[in-house]
Amino acid sequence: MTIQQLTYFLATVEHGSFSGAARSLFLTQPSISEQIRQLEGELGIALFARAGRGLVLTEAGRKFRPAAARVLADVERARAAVAEVRDLRGGTLGFGMFGTASAYLIADLATDFRKKYPDVRLRLVGLNSSEVADQVRNATLEAGLIVLPVDDAGLDLRVARLEELVVVSREASRLSTPVTIEALADAPLILYDAQYGANDPMRRQLLDRAQRAGVTLRPVIEVEGIEAAVGLARRGLGDTIVPRAAISRQGARGMHFSSFAEPLFDTFAFIARSDAPLSPAARAFVEIVERRLDRLSEAALYAAGTSETD
Amino acid sequence: MTIQQLTYFLATVEHGSFSGAARSLFLTQPSISEQIRQLEGELGIALFARAGRGLVLTEAGRKFRPAAARVLADVERARAAVAEVRDLRGGTLGFGMFGTASAYLIADLATDFRKKYPDVRLRLVGLNSSEVADQVRNATLEAGLIVLPVDDAGLDLRVARLEELVVVSREASRLSTPVTIEALADAPLILYDAQYGANDPMRRQLLDRAQRAGVTLRPVIEVEGIEAAVGLARRGLGDTIVPRAAISRQGARGMHFSSFAEPLFDTFAFIARSDAPLSPAARAFVEIVERRLDRLSEAALYAAGTSETD
């Protein structure tokens, strides 16, 4: 039994003759005739009674008709199901983001995406970068945005953005010249994302530099969020280091900031399974993330030196 | 999209690899691979992500899987629907019978048939022979048992039985020798099946004979059923003519009966559309009817001359 035969059968029922069905399907009568014969042979019973003029359904044919129609309807539904995914009118996208990005971006991203593709369900999870990488690897998530470095085995990786890390201090004097790692070591340091400890990419880079310069960094306070770190810096408890984009946000008003002498960057990257092609939904979402990141950069450009007005 | 491709797809999902699916279907891996590729091409999106080892469903594949399964399930249901009809496990049989037969046989026939094929619905209608013929012609009924003659245009006709018509009288003297049509004309005549009038096959035969013999038959009473006719004959209101098989029934006790000098028969015949093949159910039912008719004949053989004991 083939879908084709079912199509021919239903067309024949509708037209009452093989030739009529053949015309409607742009085929010849013997083709239809032959396929119906085969179908009847396989079913072991005649579906039509052959009259000189036209055809009549047999009892078996009457029973078969609605069943055949249902099969064809389901075929269409199957086609539609994948078309939804293909045309971004359905399905679910699972996407992971590292903590900071998820905190600041998730609302905007979800809004943008749902506005454009209201029928695609979205599952956006905030984890740390290596957790995101793991879940993408085992297909719990389809793709993600992380901060390098991560173990990229089995992953496709594409750098999305370099986010400069700047030093923030209450004392403008401490930032009169680009900050060196040695200068940083001279003052109390406040760091955030305490829970990740040495796995935090920013810490890894800082410790790396300190080691090479032969100095020791002493974080006096480690807190959870950027806001908290900046808040503590405002009270003069120490300096802190934050992504440049975070400067333009609330909580940094009246603070001073400066690049490192040797600029320090967080590298954002998109990851996906290296063997699986990205779904259209994932591609569309990545594009939206990129647009948002670009807007962040632009906003950050206007904020330089001291964020008085923000 | 073909049913075959859906089968291959589901087998691949189940086994997690083309090669595994191929083994389970007794095919080779390139065949499966090729069909899946074609399916994906037609759907316009990949269903599997090809990993070095094994395959993973894409989002589209996940959506497609249940839809494909439903199609295959419905294909099976379609197959089962016609199999029911073929194997006499379903469907409906419409069968027509002429009045007398329906009155005497319907209960037994329905019982026999339902006992053997409890899943086939039965629609047994009692009409006169020409009405049955008409409804078989226009496919309202699939087949029927009628008394000849009928207009058999467009019908297949098979004689089922010759049923002798015998004269029944209260006076044994009237039946001492085989009855001639002339002798019949000498006495009051009671006929049944009044409503059909001259269309009744028995009347047609009798009138035909009378005409050839140059005598006139005068039915003094016409009633509806055989029982009524025999009842009136018992009261001495006249002679009547009934199928031999009816003699052995209640209501004919103590009456005398005799064949015609030139034996008179009702011819029972099965009819069906000449263009439509009989459904298995109809064939089975015809067989059951034949068996019942045979048993009637046997019973009638023991009743001869006078039905004292019946």
Added chain:
DNA sequence: CTCGATAACAAGGTTTTTCCTATATGACGA
């Protein structure tokens, strides 16, 4: 009752599809 139209059916040939074998390629694990 013959004639023409229509449609099923049959036969033969061509194109397309399906499936195979053989081989290349790529990933994983010892």
Added chain:
DNA sequence: TCGTCATATAGGAAAAACCTTGTTATCGAG
């Protein structure tokens, strides 16, 4: 690094689908 297992690819054989041509049967009209 090599062997194993998986998919991809190429080429050819078998099968299926379709077409063309021609025959037969039925129905309706003249």
